[in-house]
Amino acid sequence: MAVNFADYKNIWVYAEQRNGKLMNVALELIGEGHKLSREISADTKVCAVLVGNEIDHLAAECFEYGADAVYMIQDPVLAQYTTDGYTKALFDAIEEYKPEIVMYGATHIGRDLAPRVAARCNTGLTADCTHLDIDMDGYIQFAEENTTLDTSKVKKDDPKAQGLKMTRPAFGGNLMATIICPNTRPQMSTVRPGVMSKREREVGATGEIINVKVNVTDADIRTKVVEVVKSAKELVSLTDAEIICSGGRGLGGPEGFELIKEFADKVGGVVGSSRACVDNGWIDHSHQVGQTGTTVKPKIYFACGISGAIQHLAGMQTSDIIVAINKDPDAPIFEVADYGIVGDLYKVVPQIIAEWDNAEALADAAK
């Protein structure tokens, strides 16, 4: 069925909340949506979509991080996330208000919800995006700086390419693929947490709140949440960590993570890992950083005994400061590192811990 593109307007961000608390990725996507909306037109809005029950208090945070409007989809039946309930609620709202773009965080919930909604809307979805563009010149500049694409072949004026250009790693991270959705609306994508940047918080900012009529009943939901049990794994919050100390195969065995844990505890960080250690059974997958693990963006990322494979870099190279410790001076990790220490991690890490103790003792003495 032909879709009238003119009916579709504004960018929606599914502002995922859990237990009445917004996920960081929702704020990152509002920041990205704000940038993209201005690339479309001055009157295109970025709108946060809040789904749940008794979540009015979250609207203020969405406005302060850049949302122009907030769609409130609230009902007791939506108090707990269910695939059926949230899919119907979001689909109904999309049918009524017709956004041009819908973005979700690539969290467990986002990855569950987005494909269902996309299928029901009969539109496309690009999963796990790491870069988004509307503006063609901006896209060409991105492609020239980050890919080997021959941009002279890009047809700038092709009407089909004027919408959202969604870029994601493909084929094990060896290729970047840019995907467009030229025939249907809305355009949809999931974006990994930690990839986009939040806008600076503007305390007191407000905007329009639209209360959406909810048409979901218990009969629409085929599952019943009996109990929510938090697994210990969820305690590893790599996404929100400001300091991450990661270990790789260079640790030589699972016991190496005792040193990494001591290091992380000392500097107030969280333990990360390369996939090699996870595959070897040295540490749980919840610690894995990279393309098939978690994407992170801490203030400091310590890579200890990690070679720097492209799939690992895909998950940590936007960290503010990268410190690499590796005994091989040619290890690729040094190409992205801000500070590189060539040496045996079993000598270097204890030295850093000792120096940290010294610095703490000096700071205490100076008080």
Ligand SMILES: Cc1cc2nc3c(=O)[nH]c(=O)nc-3n(C[C@H](O)[C@H](O)[C@H](O)COP(=O)(O)OP(=O)(O)OC[C@H]3O[C@@H](n4cnc5c(N)ncnc54)[C@H](O)[C@@H]3O)c2cc1C
């Ligand atoms: C589809 C796909 C998805 C993938 N996803 C991920 C992912 O999400 N995350 C990820 O990490 N990988 C991922 N990988 C695997 C990736 O390609 C690499 O195999 C992996 O990252 C290597 O882990 P490593 O750096 O710990 O091990 P290695 O590559 O073996 O490197 C070990 C490093 O330790 C150094 N070293 C050894 N001993 C010491 C010492 N005593 N002191 C200091 N340095 C020492 C060595 O010089 C070496 O550089 C993926 C691969 C594929 C194909």
